[in-house]
Amino acid sequence: MSSYASQQTLKNAIGCSGVGLHSGAKVTMMICPAEPDTGIRFKRTDIPGGQAVIPATWDHVVESRLCSTIANVDGIEVKTIEHLMAAFAGVGVDNALVEVNGPEIPIMDGSAAPFVFLIECAGIREQNAPRTAVKVLKPVTVTDGASTAALLPAVGFSVAFDIEFDSPLVASQDHFVEFANGAFKSEISSARTFGFEHEVAAMRAHGLLLGGSLDNAVVVSGEKVLNDSGLRYENEFVRHKILDSVGDLYLAGAPIIGHFRGSRSGHAMNHRLLAALFADREAWTMIAVKKDQAGGFDGKAPEFGVPAALPAAAGH
Numbered sequence: 499m500s501s502y503a504s505q506q507t508l509k510n511a512i513g514c515s516g517v518g519l520h521s522g523a524k525v526t527m528m529i530c531p532a533e534p535d536t537g538i539r540f541k542r543t544d545i546p547g548g549q550a551v552i553p554a555t556w557d558h559v560v561e562s563r564l565c566s567t568i569a570n571v572d573g574i575e576v577k578t579i580e581h582l583m584a585a586f587a588g589v590g591v592d593n594a595l596v597e598v599n600g601p602e603i604p605i606m607d608g609s610a611a612p613f614v615f616l617i618e619c620a621g622i623r624e625q626n627a628p629r630t631a632v633k634v635l636k637p638v639t640v641t642d643g644a645s646t647a648a649l650l651p652a653v654g655f656s657v658a659f660d661i662e663f664d665s666p667l668v669a670s671q672d673h674f675v676e677f678a679n680g681a682f683k684s685e686i687s688s689a690r691t692f693g694f695e696h697e698v699a700a701m702r703a704h705g706l707l708l709g710g711s712l713d714n715a716v717v718v719s720g721e722k723v724l725n726d727s728g729l730r731y732e733n734e735f736v737r738h739k740i741l742d743s744v745g746d747l748y749l750a751g752a753p754i755i756g757h758f759r760g761s762r763s764g765h766a767m768n769h770r771l772l773a774a775l776f777a778d779r780e781a782w783t784m785i786a787v788k789k790d791q792a793g794g795f796d797g798k799a800p801e802f803g804v805p806a807a808l809p810a811a812a813g814h
Contacts, residue, residue: 503629503787505592507531509621514612516604519578519691519715520565522708525600529616532593534627537751538586540568540576544599550574554583556749556773562766564701566746577602580765581691584745585613587753588682591622592629608690608714610741614683629787634756638781640770647767649775652757654678659740659760665694666721671736682744688730689737692716695724743768750775753787 513528532539542550552558552570560575561567567577576596582603586594588610596603606612639648660672675681693701693710695717702708716734717724731737739760746768747754760767775781 501788503789504624505534505627505629506590506622506624507534507593508591508617509623512616512620514604514606514616516606517709517714518600518602519605519608519709520705521600521602523600523602525598525602525604527599527604528597529620530595530597531623532595534593534625536593536595538583538591538594538596538748540579540596540598542574542576542599542601543597545574552576553751554579554749555751556769556776559749559769562764562769564765566749566765566769568749575601578605579603580742580745581606581608581610582613582745583748584682584741585610585617585687587744587748588677588687589614589617589622590753591617592752593625605691605709605714608692608716609688609738610686610745611683611688614687629753630784631753631755631787632750632775633783633785634754634775634781635783636778636781638771638775638778640767640774642767642770644761645763645767646759646761647763647771648759649754649771649781650757650759652755655754655756655758657740657743657758657760659736659743659758659763661736661739661762663735665718667718667723668692668735671733673733673736673740675740677744686737686741686744689734689741690714690716690730691738692718692735695719739764747772752784755785755787 508531511528511530515526518525538554540552549572552568554568558568560569565578566580567575569575634649634651637650656676658674662670675685693715712725723729743758743760746765750772
């Protein structure tokens with residue numbers, strides 16, 4: 499029996515419907531099995547001609563304002579993919595075709611948990627191809643003012659994140675996760691996207707958050723949460739930023755073996771970090787993943803290396 503992990507896809511196709519967070523339009527989505535080495539791809543079924551397939555990779559990212567948007571060479575887009583991408587990463591799906599009849603993935607409840615549920619209902623099957631991963635070989639850092647994002651060499655995959663908002667309720671939060679033994683599902687997947695009541699009107703005036711509601715986002719007003727159910731975690735805000743980062747980093751096209759450090763960063767910084775990583779050929783290598791690593795997501799990695807300290811100076 500091989501000591502290397504196999505690629506995985508869904509056993510069966512499964513679908514759902516919902517609204518787009520920013521467009522407000524109703525959309526139907528189907529997640530389908532896919533062949534080995536095809537990765538995660540999105541297909542716009544509302545566009546005829548069969549050319550509306552978009553690989554979910556960092557070099558297809560076209561916009562990062564409040565969400566991750568990818569497009570193909572024909573300019574056909576799919577936006578708000580980060581929560582679904584996080585679910586694929588978190589449960590170890592390497593190959594899938596996502597068919598959607600609109601320009602945006604349904605927001606569901608604002609977290610990745612509904613997508614994890616869908617994938618688990620469809621089932622996951624191993625494929626006759628070895629799983630590969632992007633192994634970080636040296637620190638890569640991007641900065642923008644007070645925001646920093648970095649990838650550092652480590653065993654397995656882990657994330658440390660801190661946020662700071664001018665809000666008495668959110669304030670400063672930090673969290674660290676080692677992604678093994680189902681940690682994504684238990685610690686991160688249910689954390690919802692969030693926003694501030696005083697910003698909603700301005701965003702909607704710019705065509706954003708048209709589908710946002712208390713059913714799919716945590717809304718903060720002053721010192722209180724407007725959602726009747728309150729928070730799912732005391733630090734749900736920073737946990738959701740970790741969720742977003744996991745989804746954005748899966749645009750590497752494979753699991754990452756390394757430690758991600760985010761400080762006040764967002765989608766744009768995450769995408770800049772991947773671009774900086776792949777621009778430096780000495781900073782990464784592709785490796786076959788051993789079964790006890792499983793890409794560092796849902797595998798039973800016996801231990802994780804302690805990541806090196808964040809470099810004081812920006813590398814990129």
